[in-house]
Structure formats: structure tokens, C-alpha cells
Amino acid sequence: MKDKTVTENRDKKKRKEKRSFGGYFLCLILVLYLFLFFFEPERIMDSLKSSGVMCIKIVPILLVVIAFMGILNFFLNPKSVAKHIGKESGMRGWFWAIATGILSHGPIYLWYPFLEQLRDQGMRSGLAAVFLYNRAIKIPLLPVMIYYFGTKFVIVMLVYMILASLAEGKIIEMTKG
Amino acid sequence: MKNKREETEKKSKNIAISLYEAFKSFCTALPTLFGVILLISLFHTFVSKQMISSVFTGNVPGDTFIGSMIGSVSAGNPLTSYIIGGELLKDQVSLFAVTAFIVAWVTVGIIQLPAEVTFLGKRFAFTRNGLSFILAIFVSIATVTTLTVIQ
Numbered sequence: 130m131k132d133k134t135v136t137e138n139r140d141k142k143k144r145k146e147k148r149s150f151g152g153y154f155l156c157l158i159l160v161l162y163l164f165l166f167f168f169e170p171e172r173i174m175d176s177l178k179s180s181g182v183m184c185i186k187i188v189p190i191l192l193v194v195i196a197f198m199g200i201l202n203f204f205l206n207p208k209s210v211a212k213h214i215g216k217e218s219g220m221r222g223w224f225w226a227i228a229t230g231i232l233s234h235g236p237i238y239l240w241y242p243f244l245e246q247l248r249d250q251g252m253r254s255g256l257a258a259v260f261l262y263n264r265a266i267k268i269p270l271l272p273v274m275i276y277y278f279g280t281k282f283v284i285v286m287l288v289y290m291i292l293a294s295l296a297e298g299k300i301i302e303m304t305k306g
Numbered sequence: 307m308k309n310k311r312e313e314t315e316k317k318s319k320n321i322a323i324s325l326y327e328a329f330k331s332f333c334t335a336l337p338t339l340f341g342v343i344l345l346i347s348l349f350h351t352f353v354s355k356q357m358i359s360s361v362f363t364g365n366v367p368g369d370t371f372i373g374s375m376i377g378s379v380s381a382g383n384p385l386t387s388y389i390i391g392g393e394l395l396k397d398q399v400s401l402f403a404v405t406a407f408i409v410a411w412v413t414v415g416i417i418q419l420p421a422e423v424t425f426l427g428k429r430f431a432f433t434r435n436g437l438s439f440i441l442a443i444f445v446s447i448a449t450v451t452t453l454t455v456i457q
Contacts, residue, residue, distance in 0.1 A: 150332070150338065150420075150424055151335065151336070151337030151338035151339075151341065151424065152337050154337065154338055154341040154420050155337040155338070155340055155341040155344075158341045158344045158345055158348075159344075161348070162344065162348070165348075169352075172334070172351045172352065173351075175351050176344070176347040176351040176352075177347070178346050179346040179347040179350060179351065180343050180344050180346075182348065183343050183346070184343060186339075187343075191332070193395055194328070194332070195325070195328050195329055195332050196325070198328035198331065198332070199321070199324045199327070199328035199329075200321075200324070200325075200327075202327055202328055203320060203321050203324040225411035236335075236417045237415060237418060238338075238339055238342050238415075238421045238422070241335070241421055241422055241424070241425035241426060242331055242332055242335050242403075242425055244425070244426060245425040245426060246328075246331070248426070250350075254430055257426065257430070258430075258434050258437075260436065261413075261434065262413055264412075265384070265409070265413045267384055267412075267414035270348035270384055270388070273385060273388055273390050277388045277389070277391060277392040277395075278388075278391070278392075279359075281453060281456070281457070282434070282449065282453060285449050285452050285453055285456075286405065286409070286445065286449045289443055289444075289445045289448045289449050289452075290409065290413075292443040293444065293445050294430075296441065297434065297437045297438065297441060300437055301430070301433055301434060304433060
């Protein structure tokens, strides 16, 4: 009971800190927009329009991520997280991080809250890094990449990128980043 | 029968609570996410393809480093990086530099850094982005060297 209250208080504090940082950050960007507006009004209007379009575009993926987080909240517990992507996960954890990283969609920043939640439940930091690195490999975009750089280039680069992701994950775990 | 129904109702109520908690947690993230979106749009509006290609010098090691740096501070759809990369190759920029550029574009996120720091911590975000920057150079050297050997 006491543990639960401590965790809840910690979560509340964390959420409050996050909200105030986000508020300051957003204010800073808005001040930058306002400042630039005096020099480049047309470009700033274009930029705002493009932000609006981007916001509309991310709505579906935002809903998917929220649904994922909700489902995880419901089904996962620290024990199962530890088994699949936690300290006890071993090779399976690396495999899951690579596979889910490659298969995940949408902008990278939408996945940060999801990873934060998993890490709070016991996910290894190295696996979070592997997941983020492998998000760089986008299967639907491979034909375009092949068109510009050729099949051999793309295959060789992807193999090295997966190896690099594992190296990054290992280093992060060693340094406890 | 009644017990089963009660259990199902309890379960759906718990799912609804879980979803609400996730939504609440996401709402906390919204100001940071909006800030990142505004910053990305600003980058797209003010930094042109020409500006990017003008910073390469023709010196291969230097250009590889510059490629990784420019890729790191850029953001947006990876498709854009392929298009710019293709244009850079046409402008005789080395494949080492272009590879470092497209790898860093998708693995390093300086513009998204405030959001990454907020959710995953300062230490994790800085270590991950620093390592990704260096690894973009390594991946570029390894890829182009391998291609030269097998071709």
C-alpha cells in the first residue's frame, strides 16, 4: 500500500516536471516563431501551415500509440516485461527490439512515451536504443532507396545498420545510459 | 453466469482505465511534441536542398563528417534524405558522405532531443545520439568499403 502511494507520488511529480518542461520548450519555440515573423512573415506562415498538416497526419499513429500504451498497461506486468525485454530476456530481447523497431511506424518522437512506460516496467535501456536505431529501417521506403542507391548498397547498409544498433545497445547497457 | 458477466464488466472497465491512463500520460507529452513539430517545420521552411549541398567541400573524410553532422541536425521523412542524397551524388559528393548523411538523418535526432530528454532521460538521450552520430560514420565507411570489395 505504502509502495503504491510512493509510486503514485513519484509518477505525479514526474508528470508535473514533464509538463512544465514541455510548457517552457513550447513557449521558447513560439517566441522564436514570433521573432522570425517580423523578418520572414511568409515563411513563418508556411511553417505554421506545414505544422498543421503534420499534426493532422500524426493523429492516426498517435491513436495507435495510445492504444498500445493502454493495452500494455492492462496486460503487461514487470514480470512479463522482465521475461521478454528485461534483464532475463537475453538474445530474445535483442531480437524483439530489432523486429519491433523495424516494424514500428510514424515519427520517432511519438514512441518516446511508449518506451518510457516500458522502461519503467523494467525494459533494458540497451533494448530501447536498439528499438530507436532500427526505426531507421523502413520497409515501405526500401524500393525508393533501391531506386536511388541500388540493391547491393541497400542490403549492405541495412546489415551494417543492424550491427551498429546492437553495438549501440551494448555500449548503452555497459555505460548504463 | 452472473459472476462471469461481472468479471467481463470489470475487465472492460480496467481496459478503459488503462486507455485513459495512457491518454493522460500522452496529454502531458503534448506541449513537447507540438514544440518538436513546430521546430521540424521551421527547419523544412528555412533549410533548402541547395543549402545542404553547398556545405560539402570535396574532401572525402571531411565530407563524411559533415554528412553525419548535417544528417544529425536534419529532421523529417527519410524519403527526403534519399532524394537529397541522390542529388548530392549527382553533384559529385562522395558516397561516404552521402551514406553518413542518410544514416545520421534517421538515427540521430538533434531537433527531437528535447522530447527524448524529457521521456528517456538526459544521459540516455545524449549517449544514444552521440553514439549514433559516430556510428553513422562507421556504417558509411563499412558500407562503401564492402561495396568496393564485392564489386
